[in-house]
Amino acid sequence: MGKAPSATTTACQECDLLIQRPAPTKSNEARCPRCGHRDSASRYYSAQSSIAVSLTALIIAIPAHLYPQIAFTLLGRPASYTLFEGALTLFNSGFWWVGCMILLCTVIAPLLVLMCIFLISLSWILRRVNETTARLLKLLHYTTNWAMLDVYLLSMIVSLVKLQDMGKFELSTGFFCLIALLVLTTAATLLFNSEACWDAVERQRNARH
Numbered sequence: 421m422g423k424a425p426s427a428t429t430t431a432c433q434e435c436d437l438l439i440q441r442p443a444p445t446k447s448n449e450a451r452c453p454r455c456g457h458r459d460s461a462s463r464y465y466s467a468q469s470s471i472a473v474s475l476t477a478l479i480i481a482i483p484a485h486l487y488p489q490i491a492f493t494l495l496g497r498p499a500s501y502t503l504f505e506g507a508l509t510l511f512n513s514g515f516w517w518v519g520c521m522i523l524l525c526t527v528i529a530p531l532l533v534l535m536c537i538f539l540i541s542l543s544w545i546l547r548r549v550n551e552t553t554a555r556l557l558k559l560l561h562y563t564t565n566w567a568m569l570d571v572y573l574l575s576m577i578v579s580l581v582k583l584q585d586m587g588k589f590e591l592s593t594g595f596f597c598l599i600a601l602l603v604l605t606t607a608a609t610l611l612f613n614s615e616a617c618w619d620a621v622e623r624q625r626n627a628r629h
Contacts, residue, residue, distance in 0.1 A: 465613035470541040473611060474534045477604035481534070484601045485527060487594035489576070502594060503527065522572070529566035530605055536560035537612050549620045557617055564609065569602040 432438075432452040488500035503526060510519035536556045543553045580589055 465544075465616040466611065467541040467544040470537055470608060470611050471545070473604055474538040474541065474608040477534050477601055477608055478531070478538065480597055480600050480604060481531060484594055484597035487597060488592040489594035489598060490580070491590045491592050493588040500592065503598075525566055525568040526572045529563045530569055530601070532563045533560060533567050534605060534608060536563070537608050540617055541612070544617065544620065549617070549624050551621075553617065554621045557614060557621070560614065567605065569598065569605060573598060573602060 432455065435452060435455045485503050488502050490501040492501070503522070507519040507522050510516070510522070536559055540553055540556050540560070543549050543556075576595075583589070
């Protein structure tokens with residue numbers, strides 16, 4: 421991968437003013453002199469932190485998706501609830517499209533986001549930024565908005581509040597793992613700097629020509 425220049429010219433994302441973007445460092449960020457908007461690509465990107473958080477989230481996703489999230493006794497009948505069991509119940513009840521959306525937004529999309537962040541950050545550290553990295557960045561862009569663990573957790577809490585008078589409910593290991601997964605996924609997304617990675621891809625493309 422080619423050596424990054426000390427500064428590049430870029431347009432402000434808010435007011436389109438051309439500004440000089442300095443090389444990213446821990447204490448060096450470019451701000452637009454006109455509107456004060458921070459250029460996210462100049463923000464220091466720690467690939468090591470992104471790898472650590474995303475890998476931890478991928479590991480915690482296993483118990484979050486497989487362990488029971490709620491143990492309850494409803495009308496005298498004890499039962500437990502996992503994410504996959506809930507989706508399967510919706511499939512069997514004829515609400516297959518709702519089950520598909522739950523699996524997409526709470527399992528597939530979050531895992532794709534974490535895997536993309538992990539692989540892109542790994543290519544950054546190994547200096548293997550290439551067209552595969554560009555495709556992963558595009559996949560990350562399209563799947564991020566479909567990851568809705570927060571919406572799923574909120575719906576669970578609302579259901580518990582509404583049904584608390586009908587039986588006894590107890591939060592299980594899977595529920596707390598799901599909360600940890602939500603926190604780690606959010607942290608991985610905030611730590612990741614897609615603009616800096618796109619700049620690295622562009623530098624690699626220019627170095628080949």
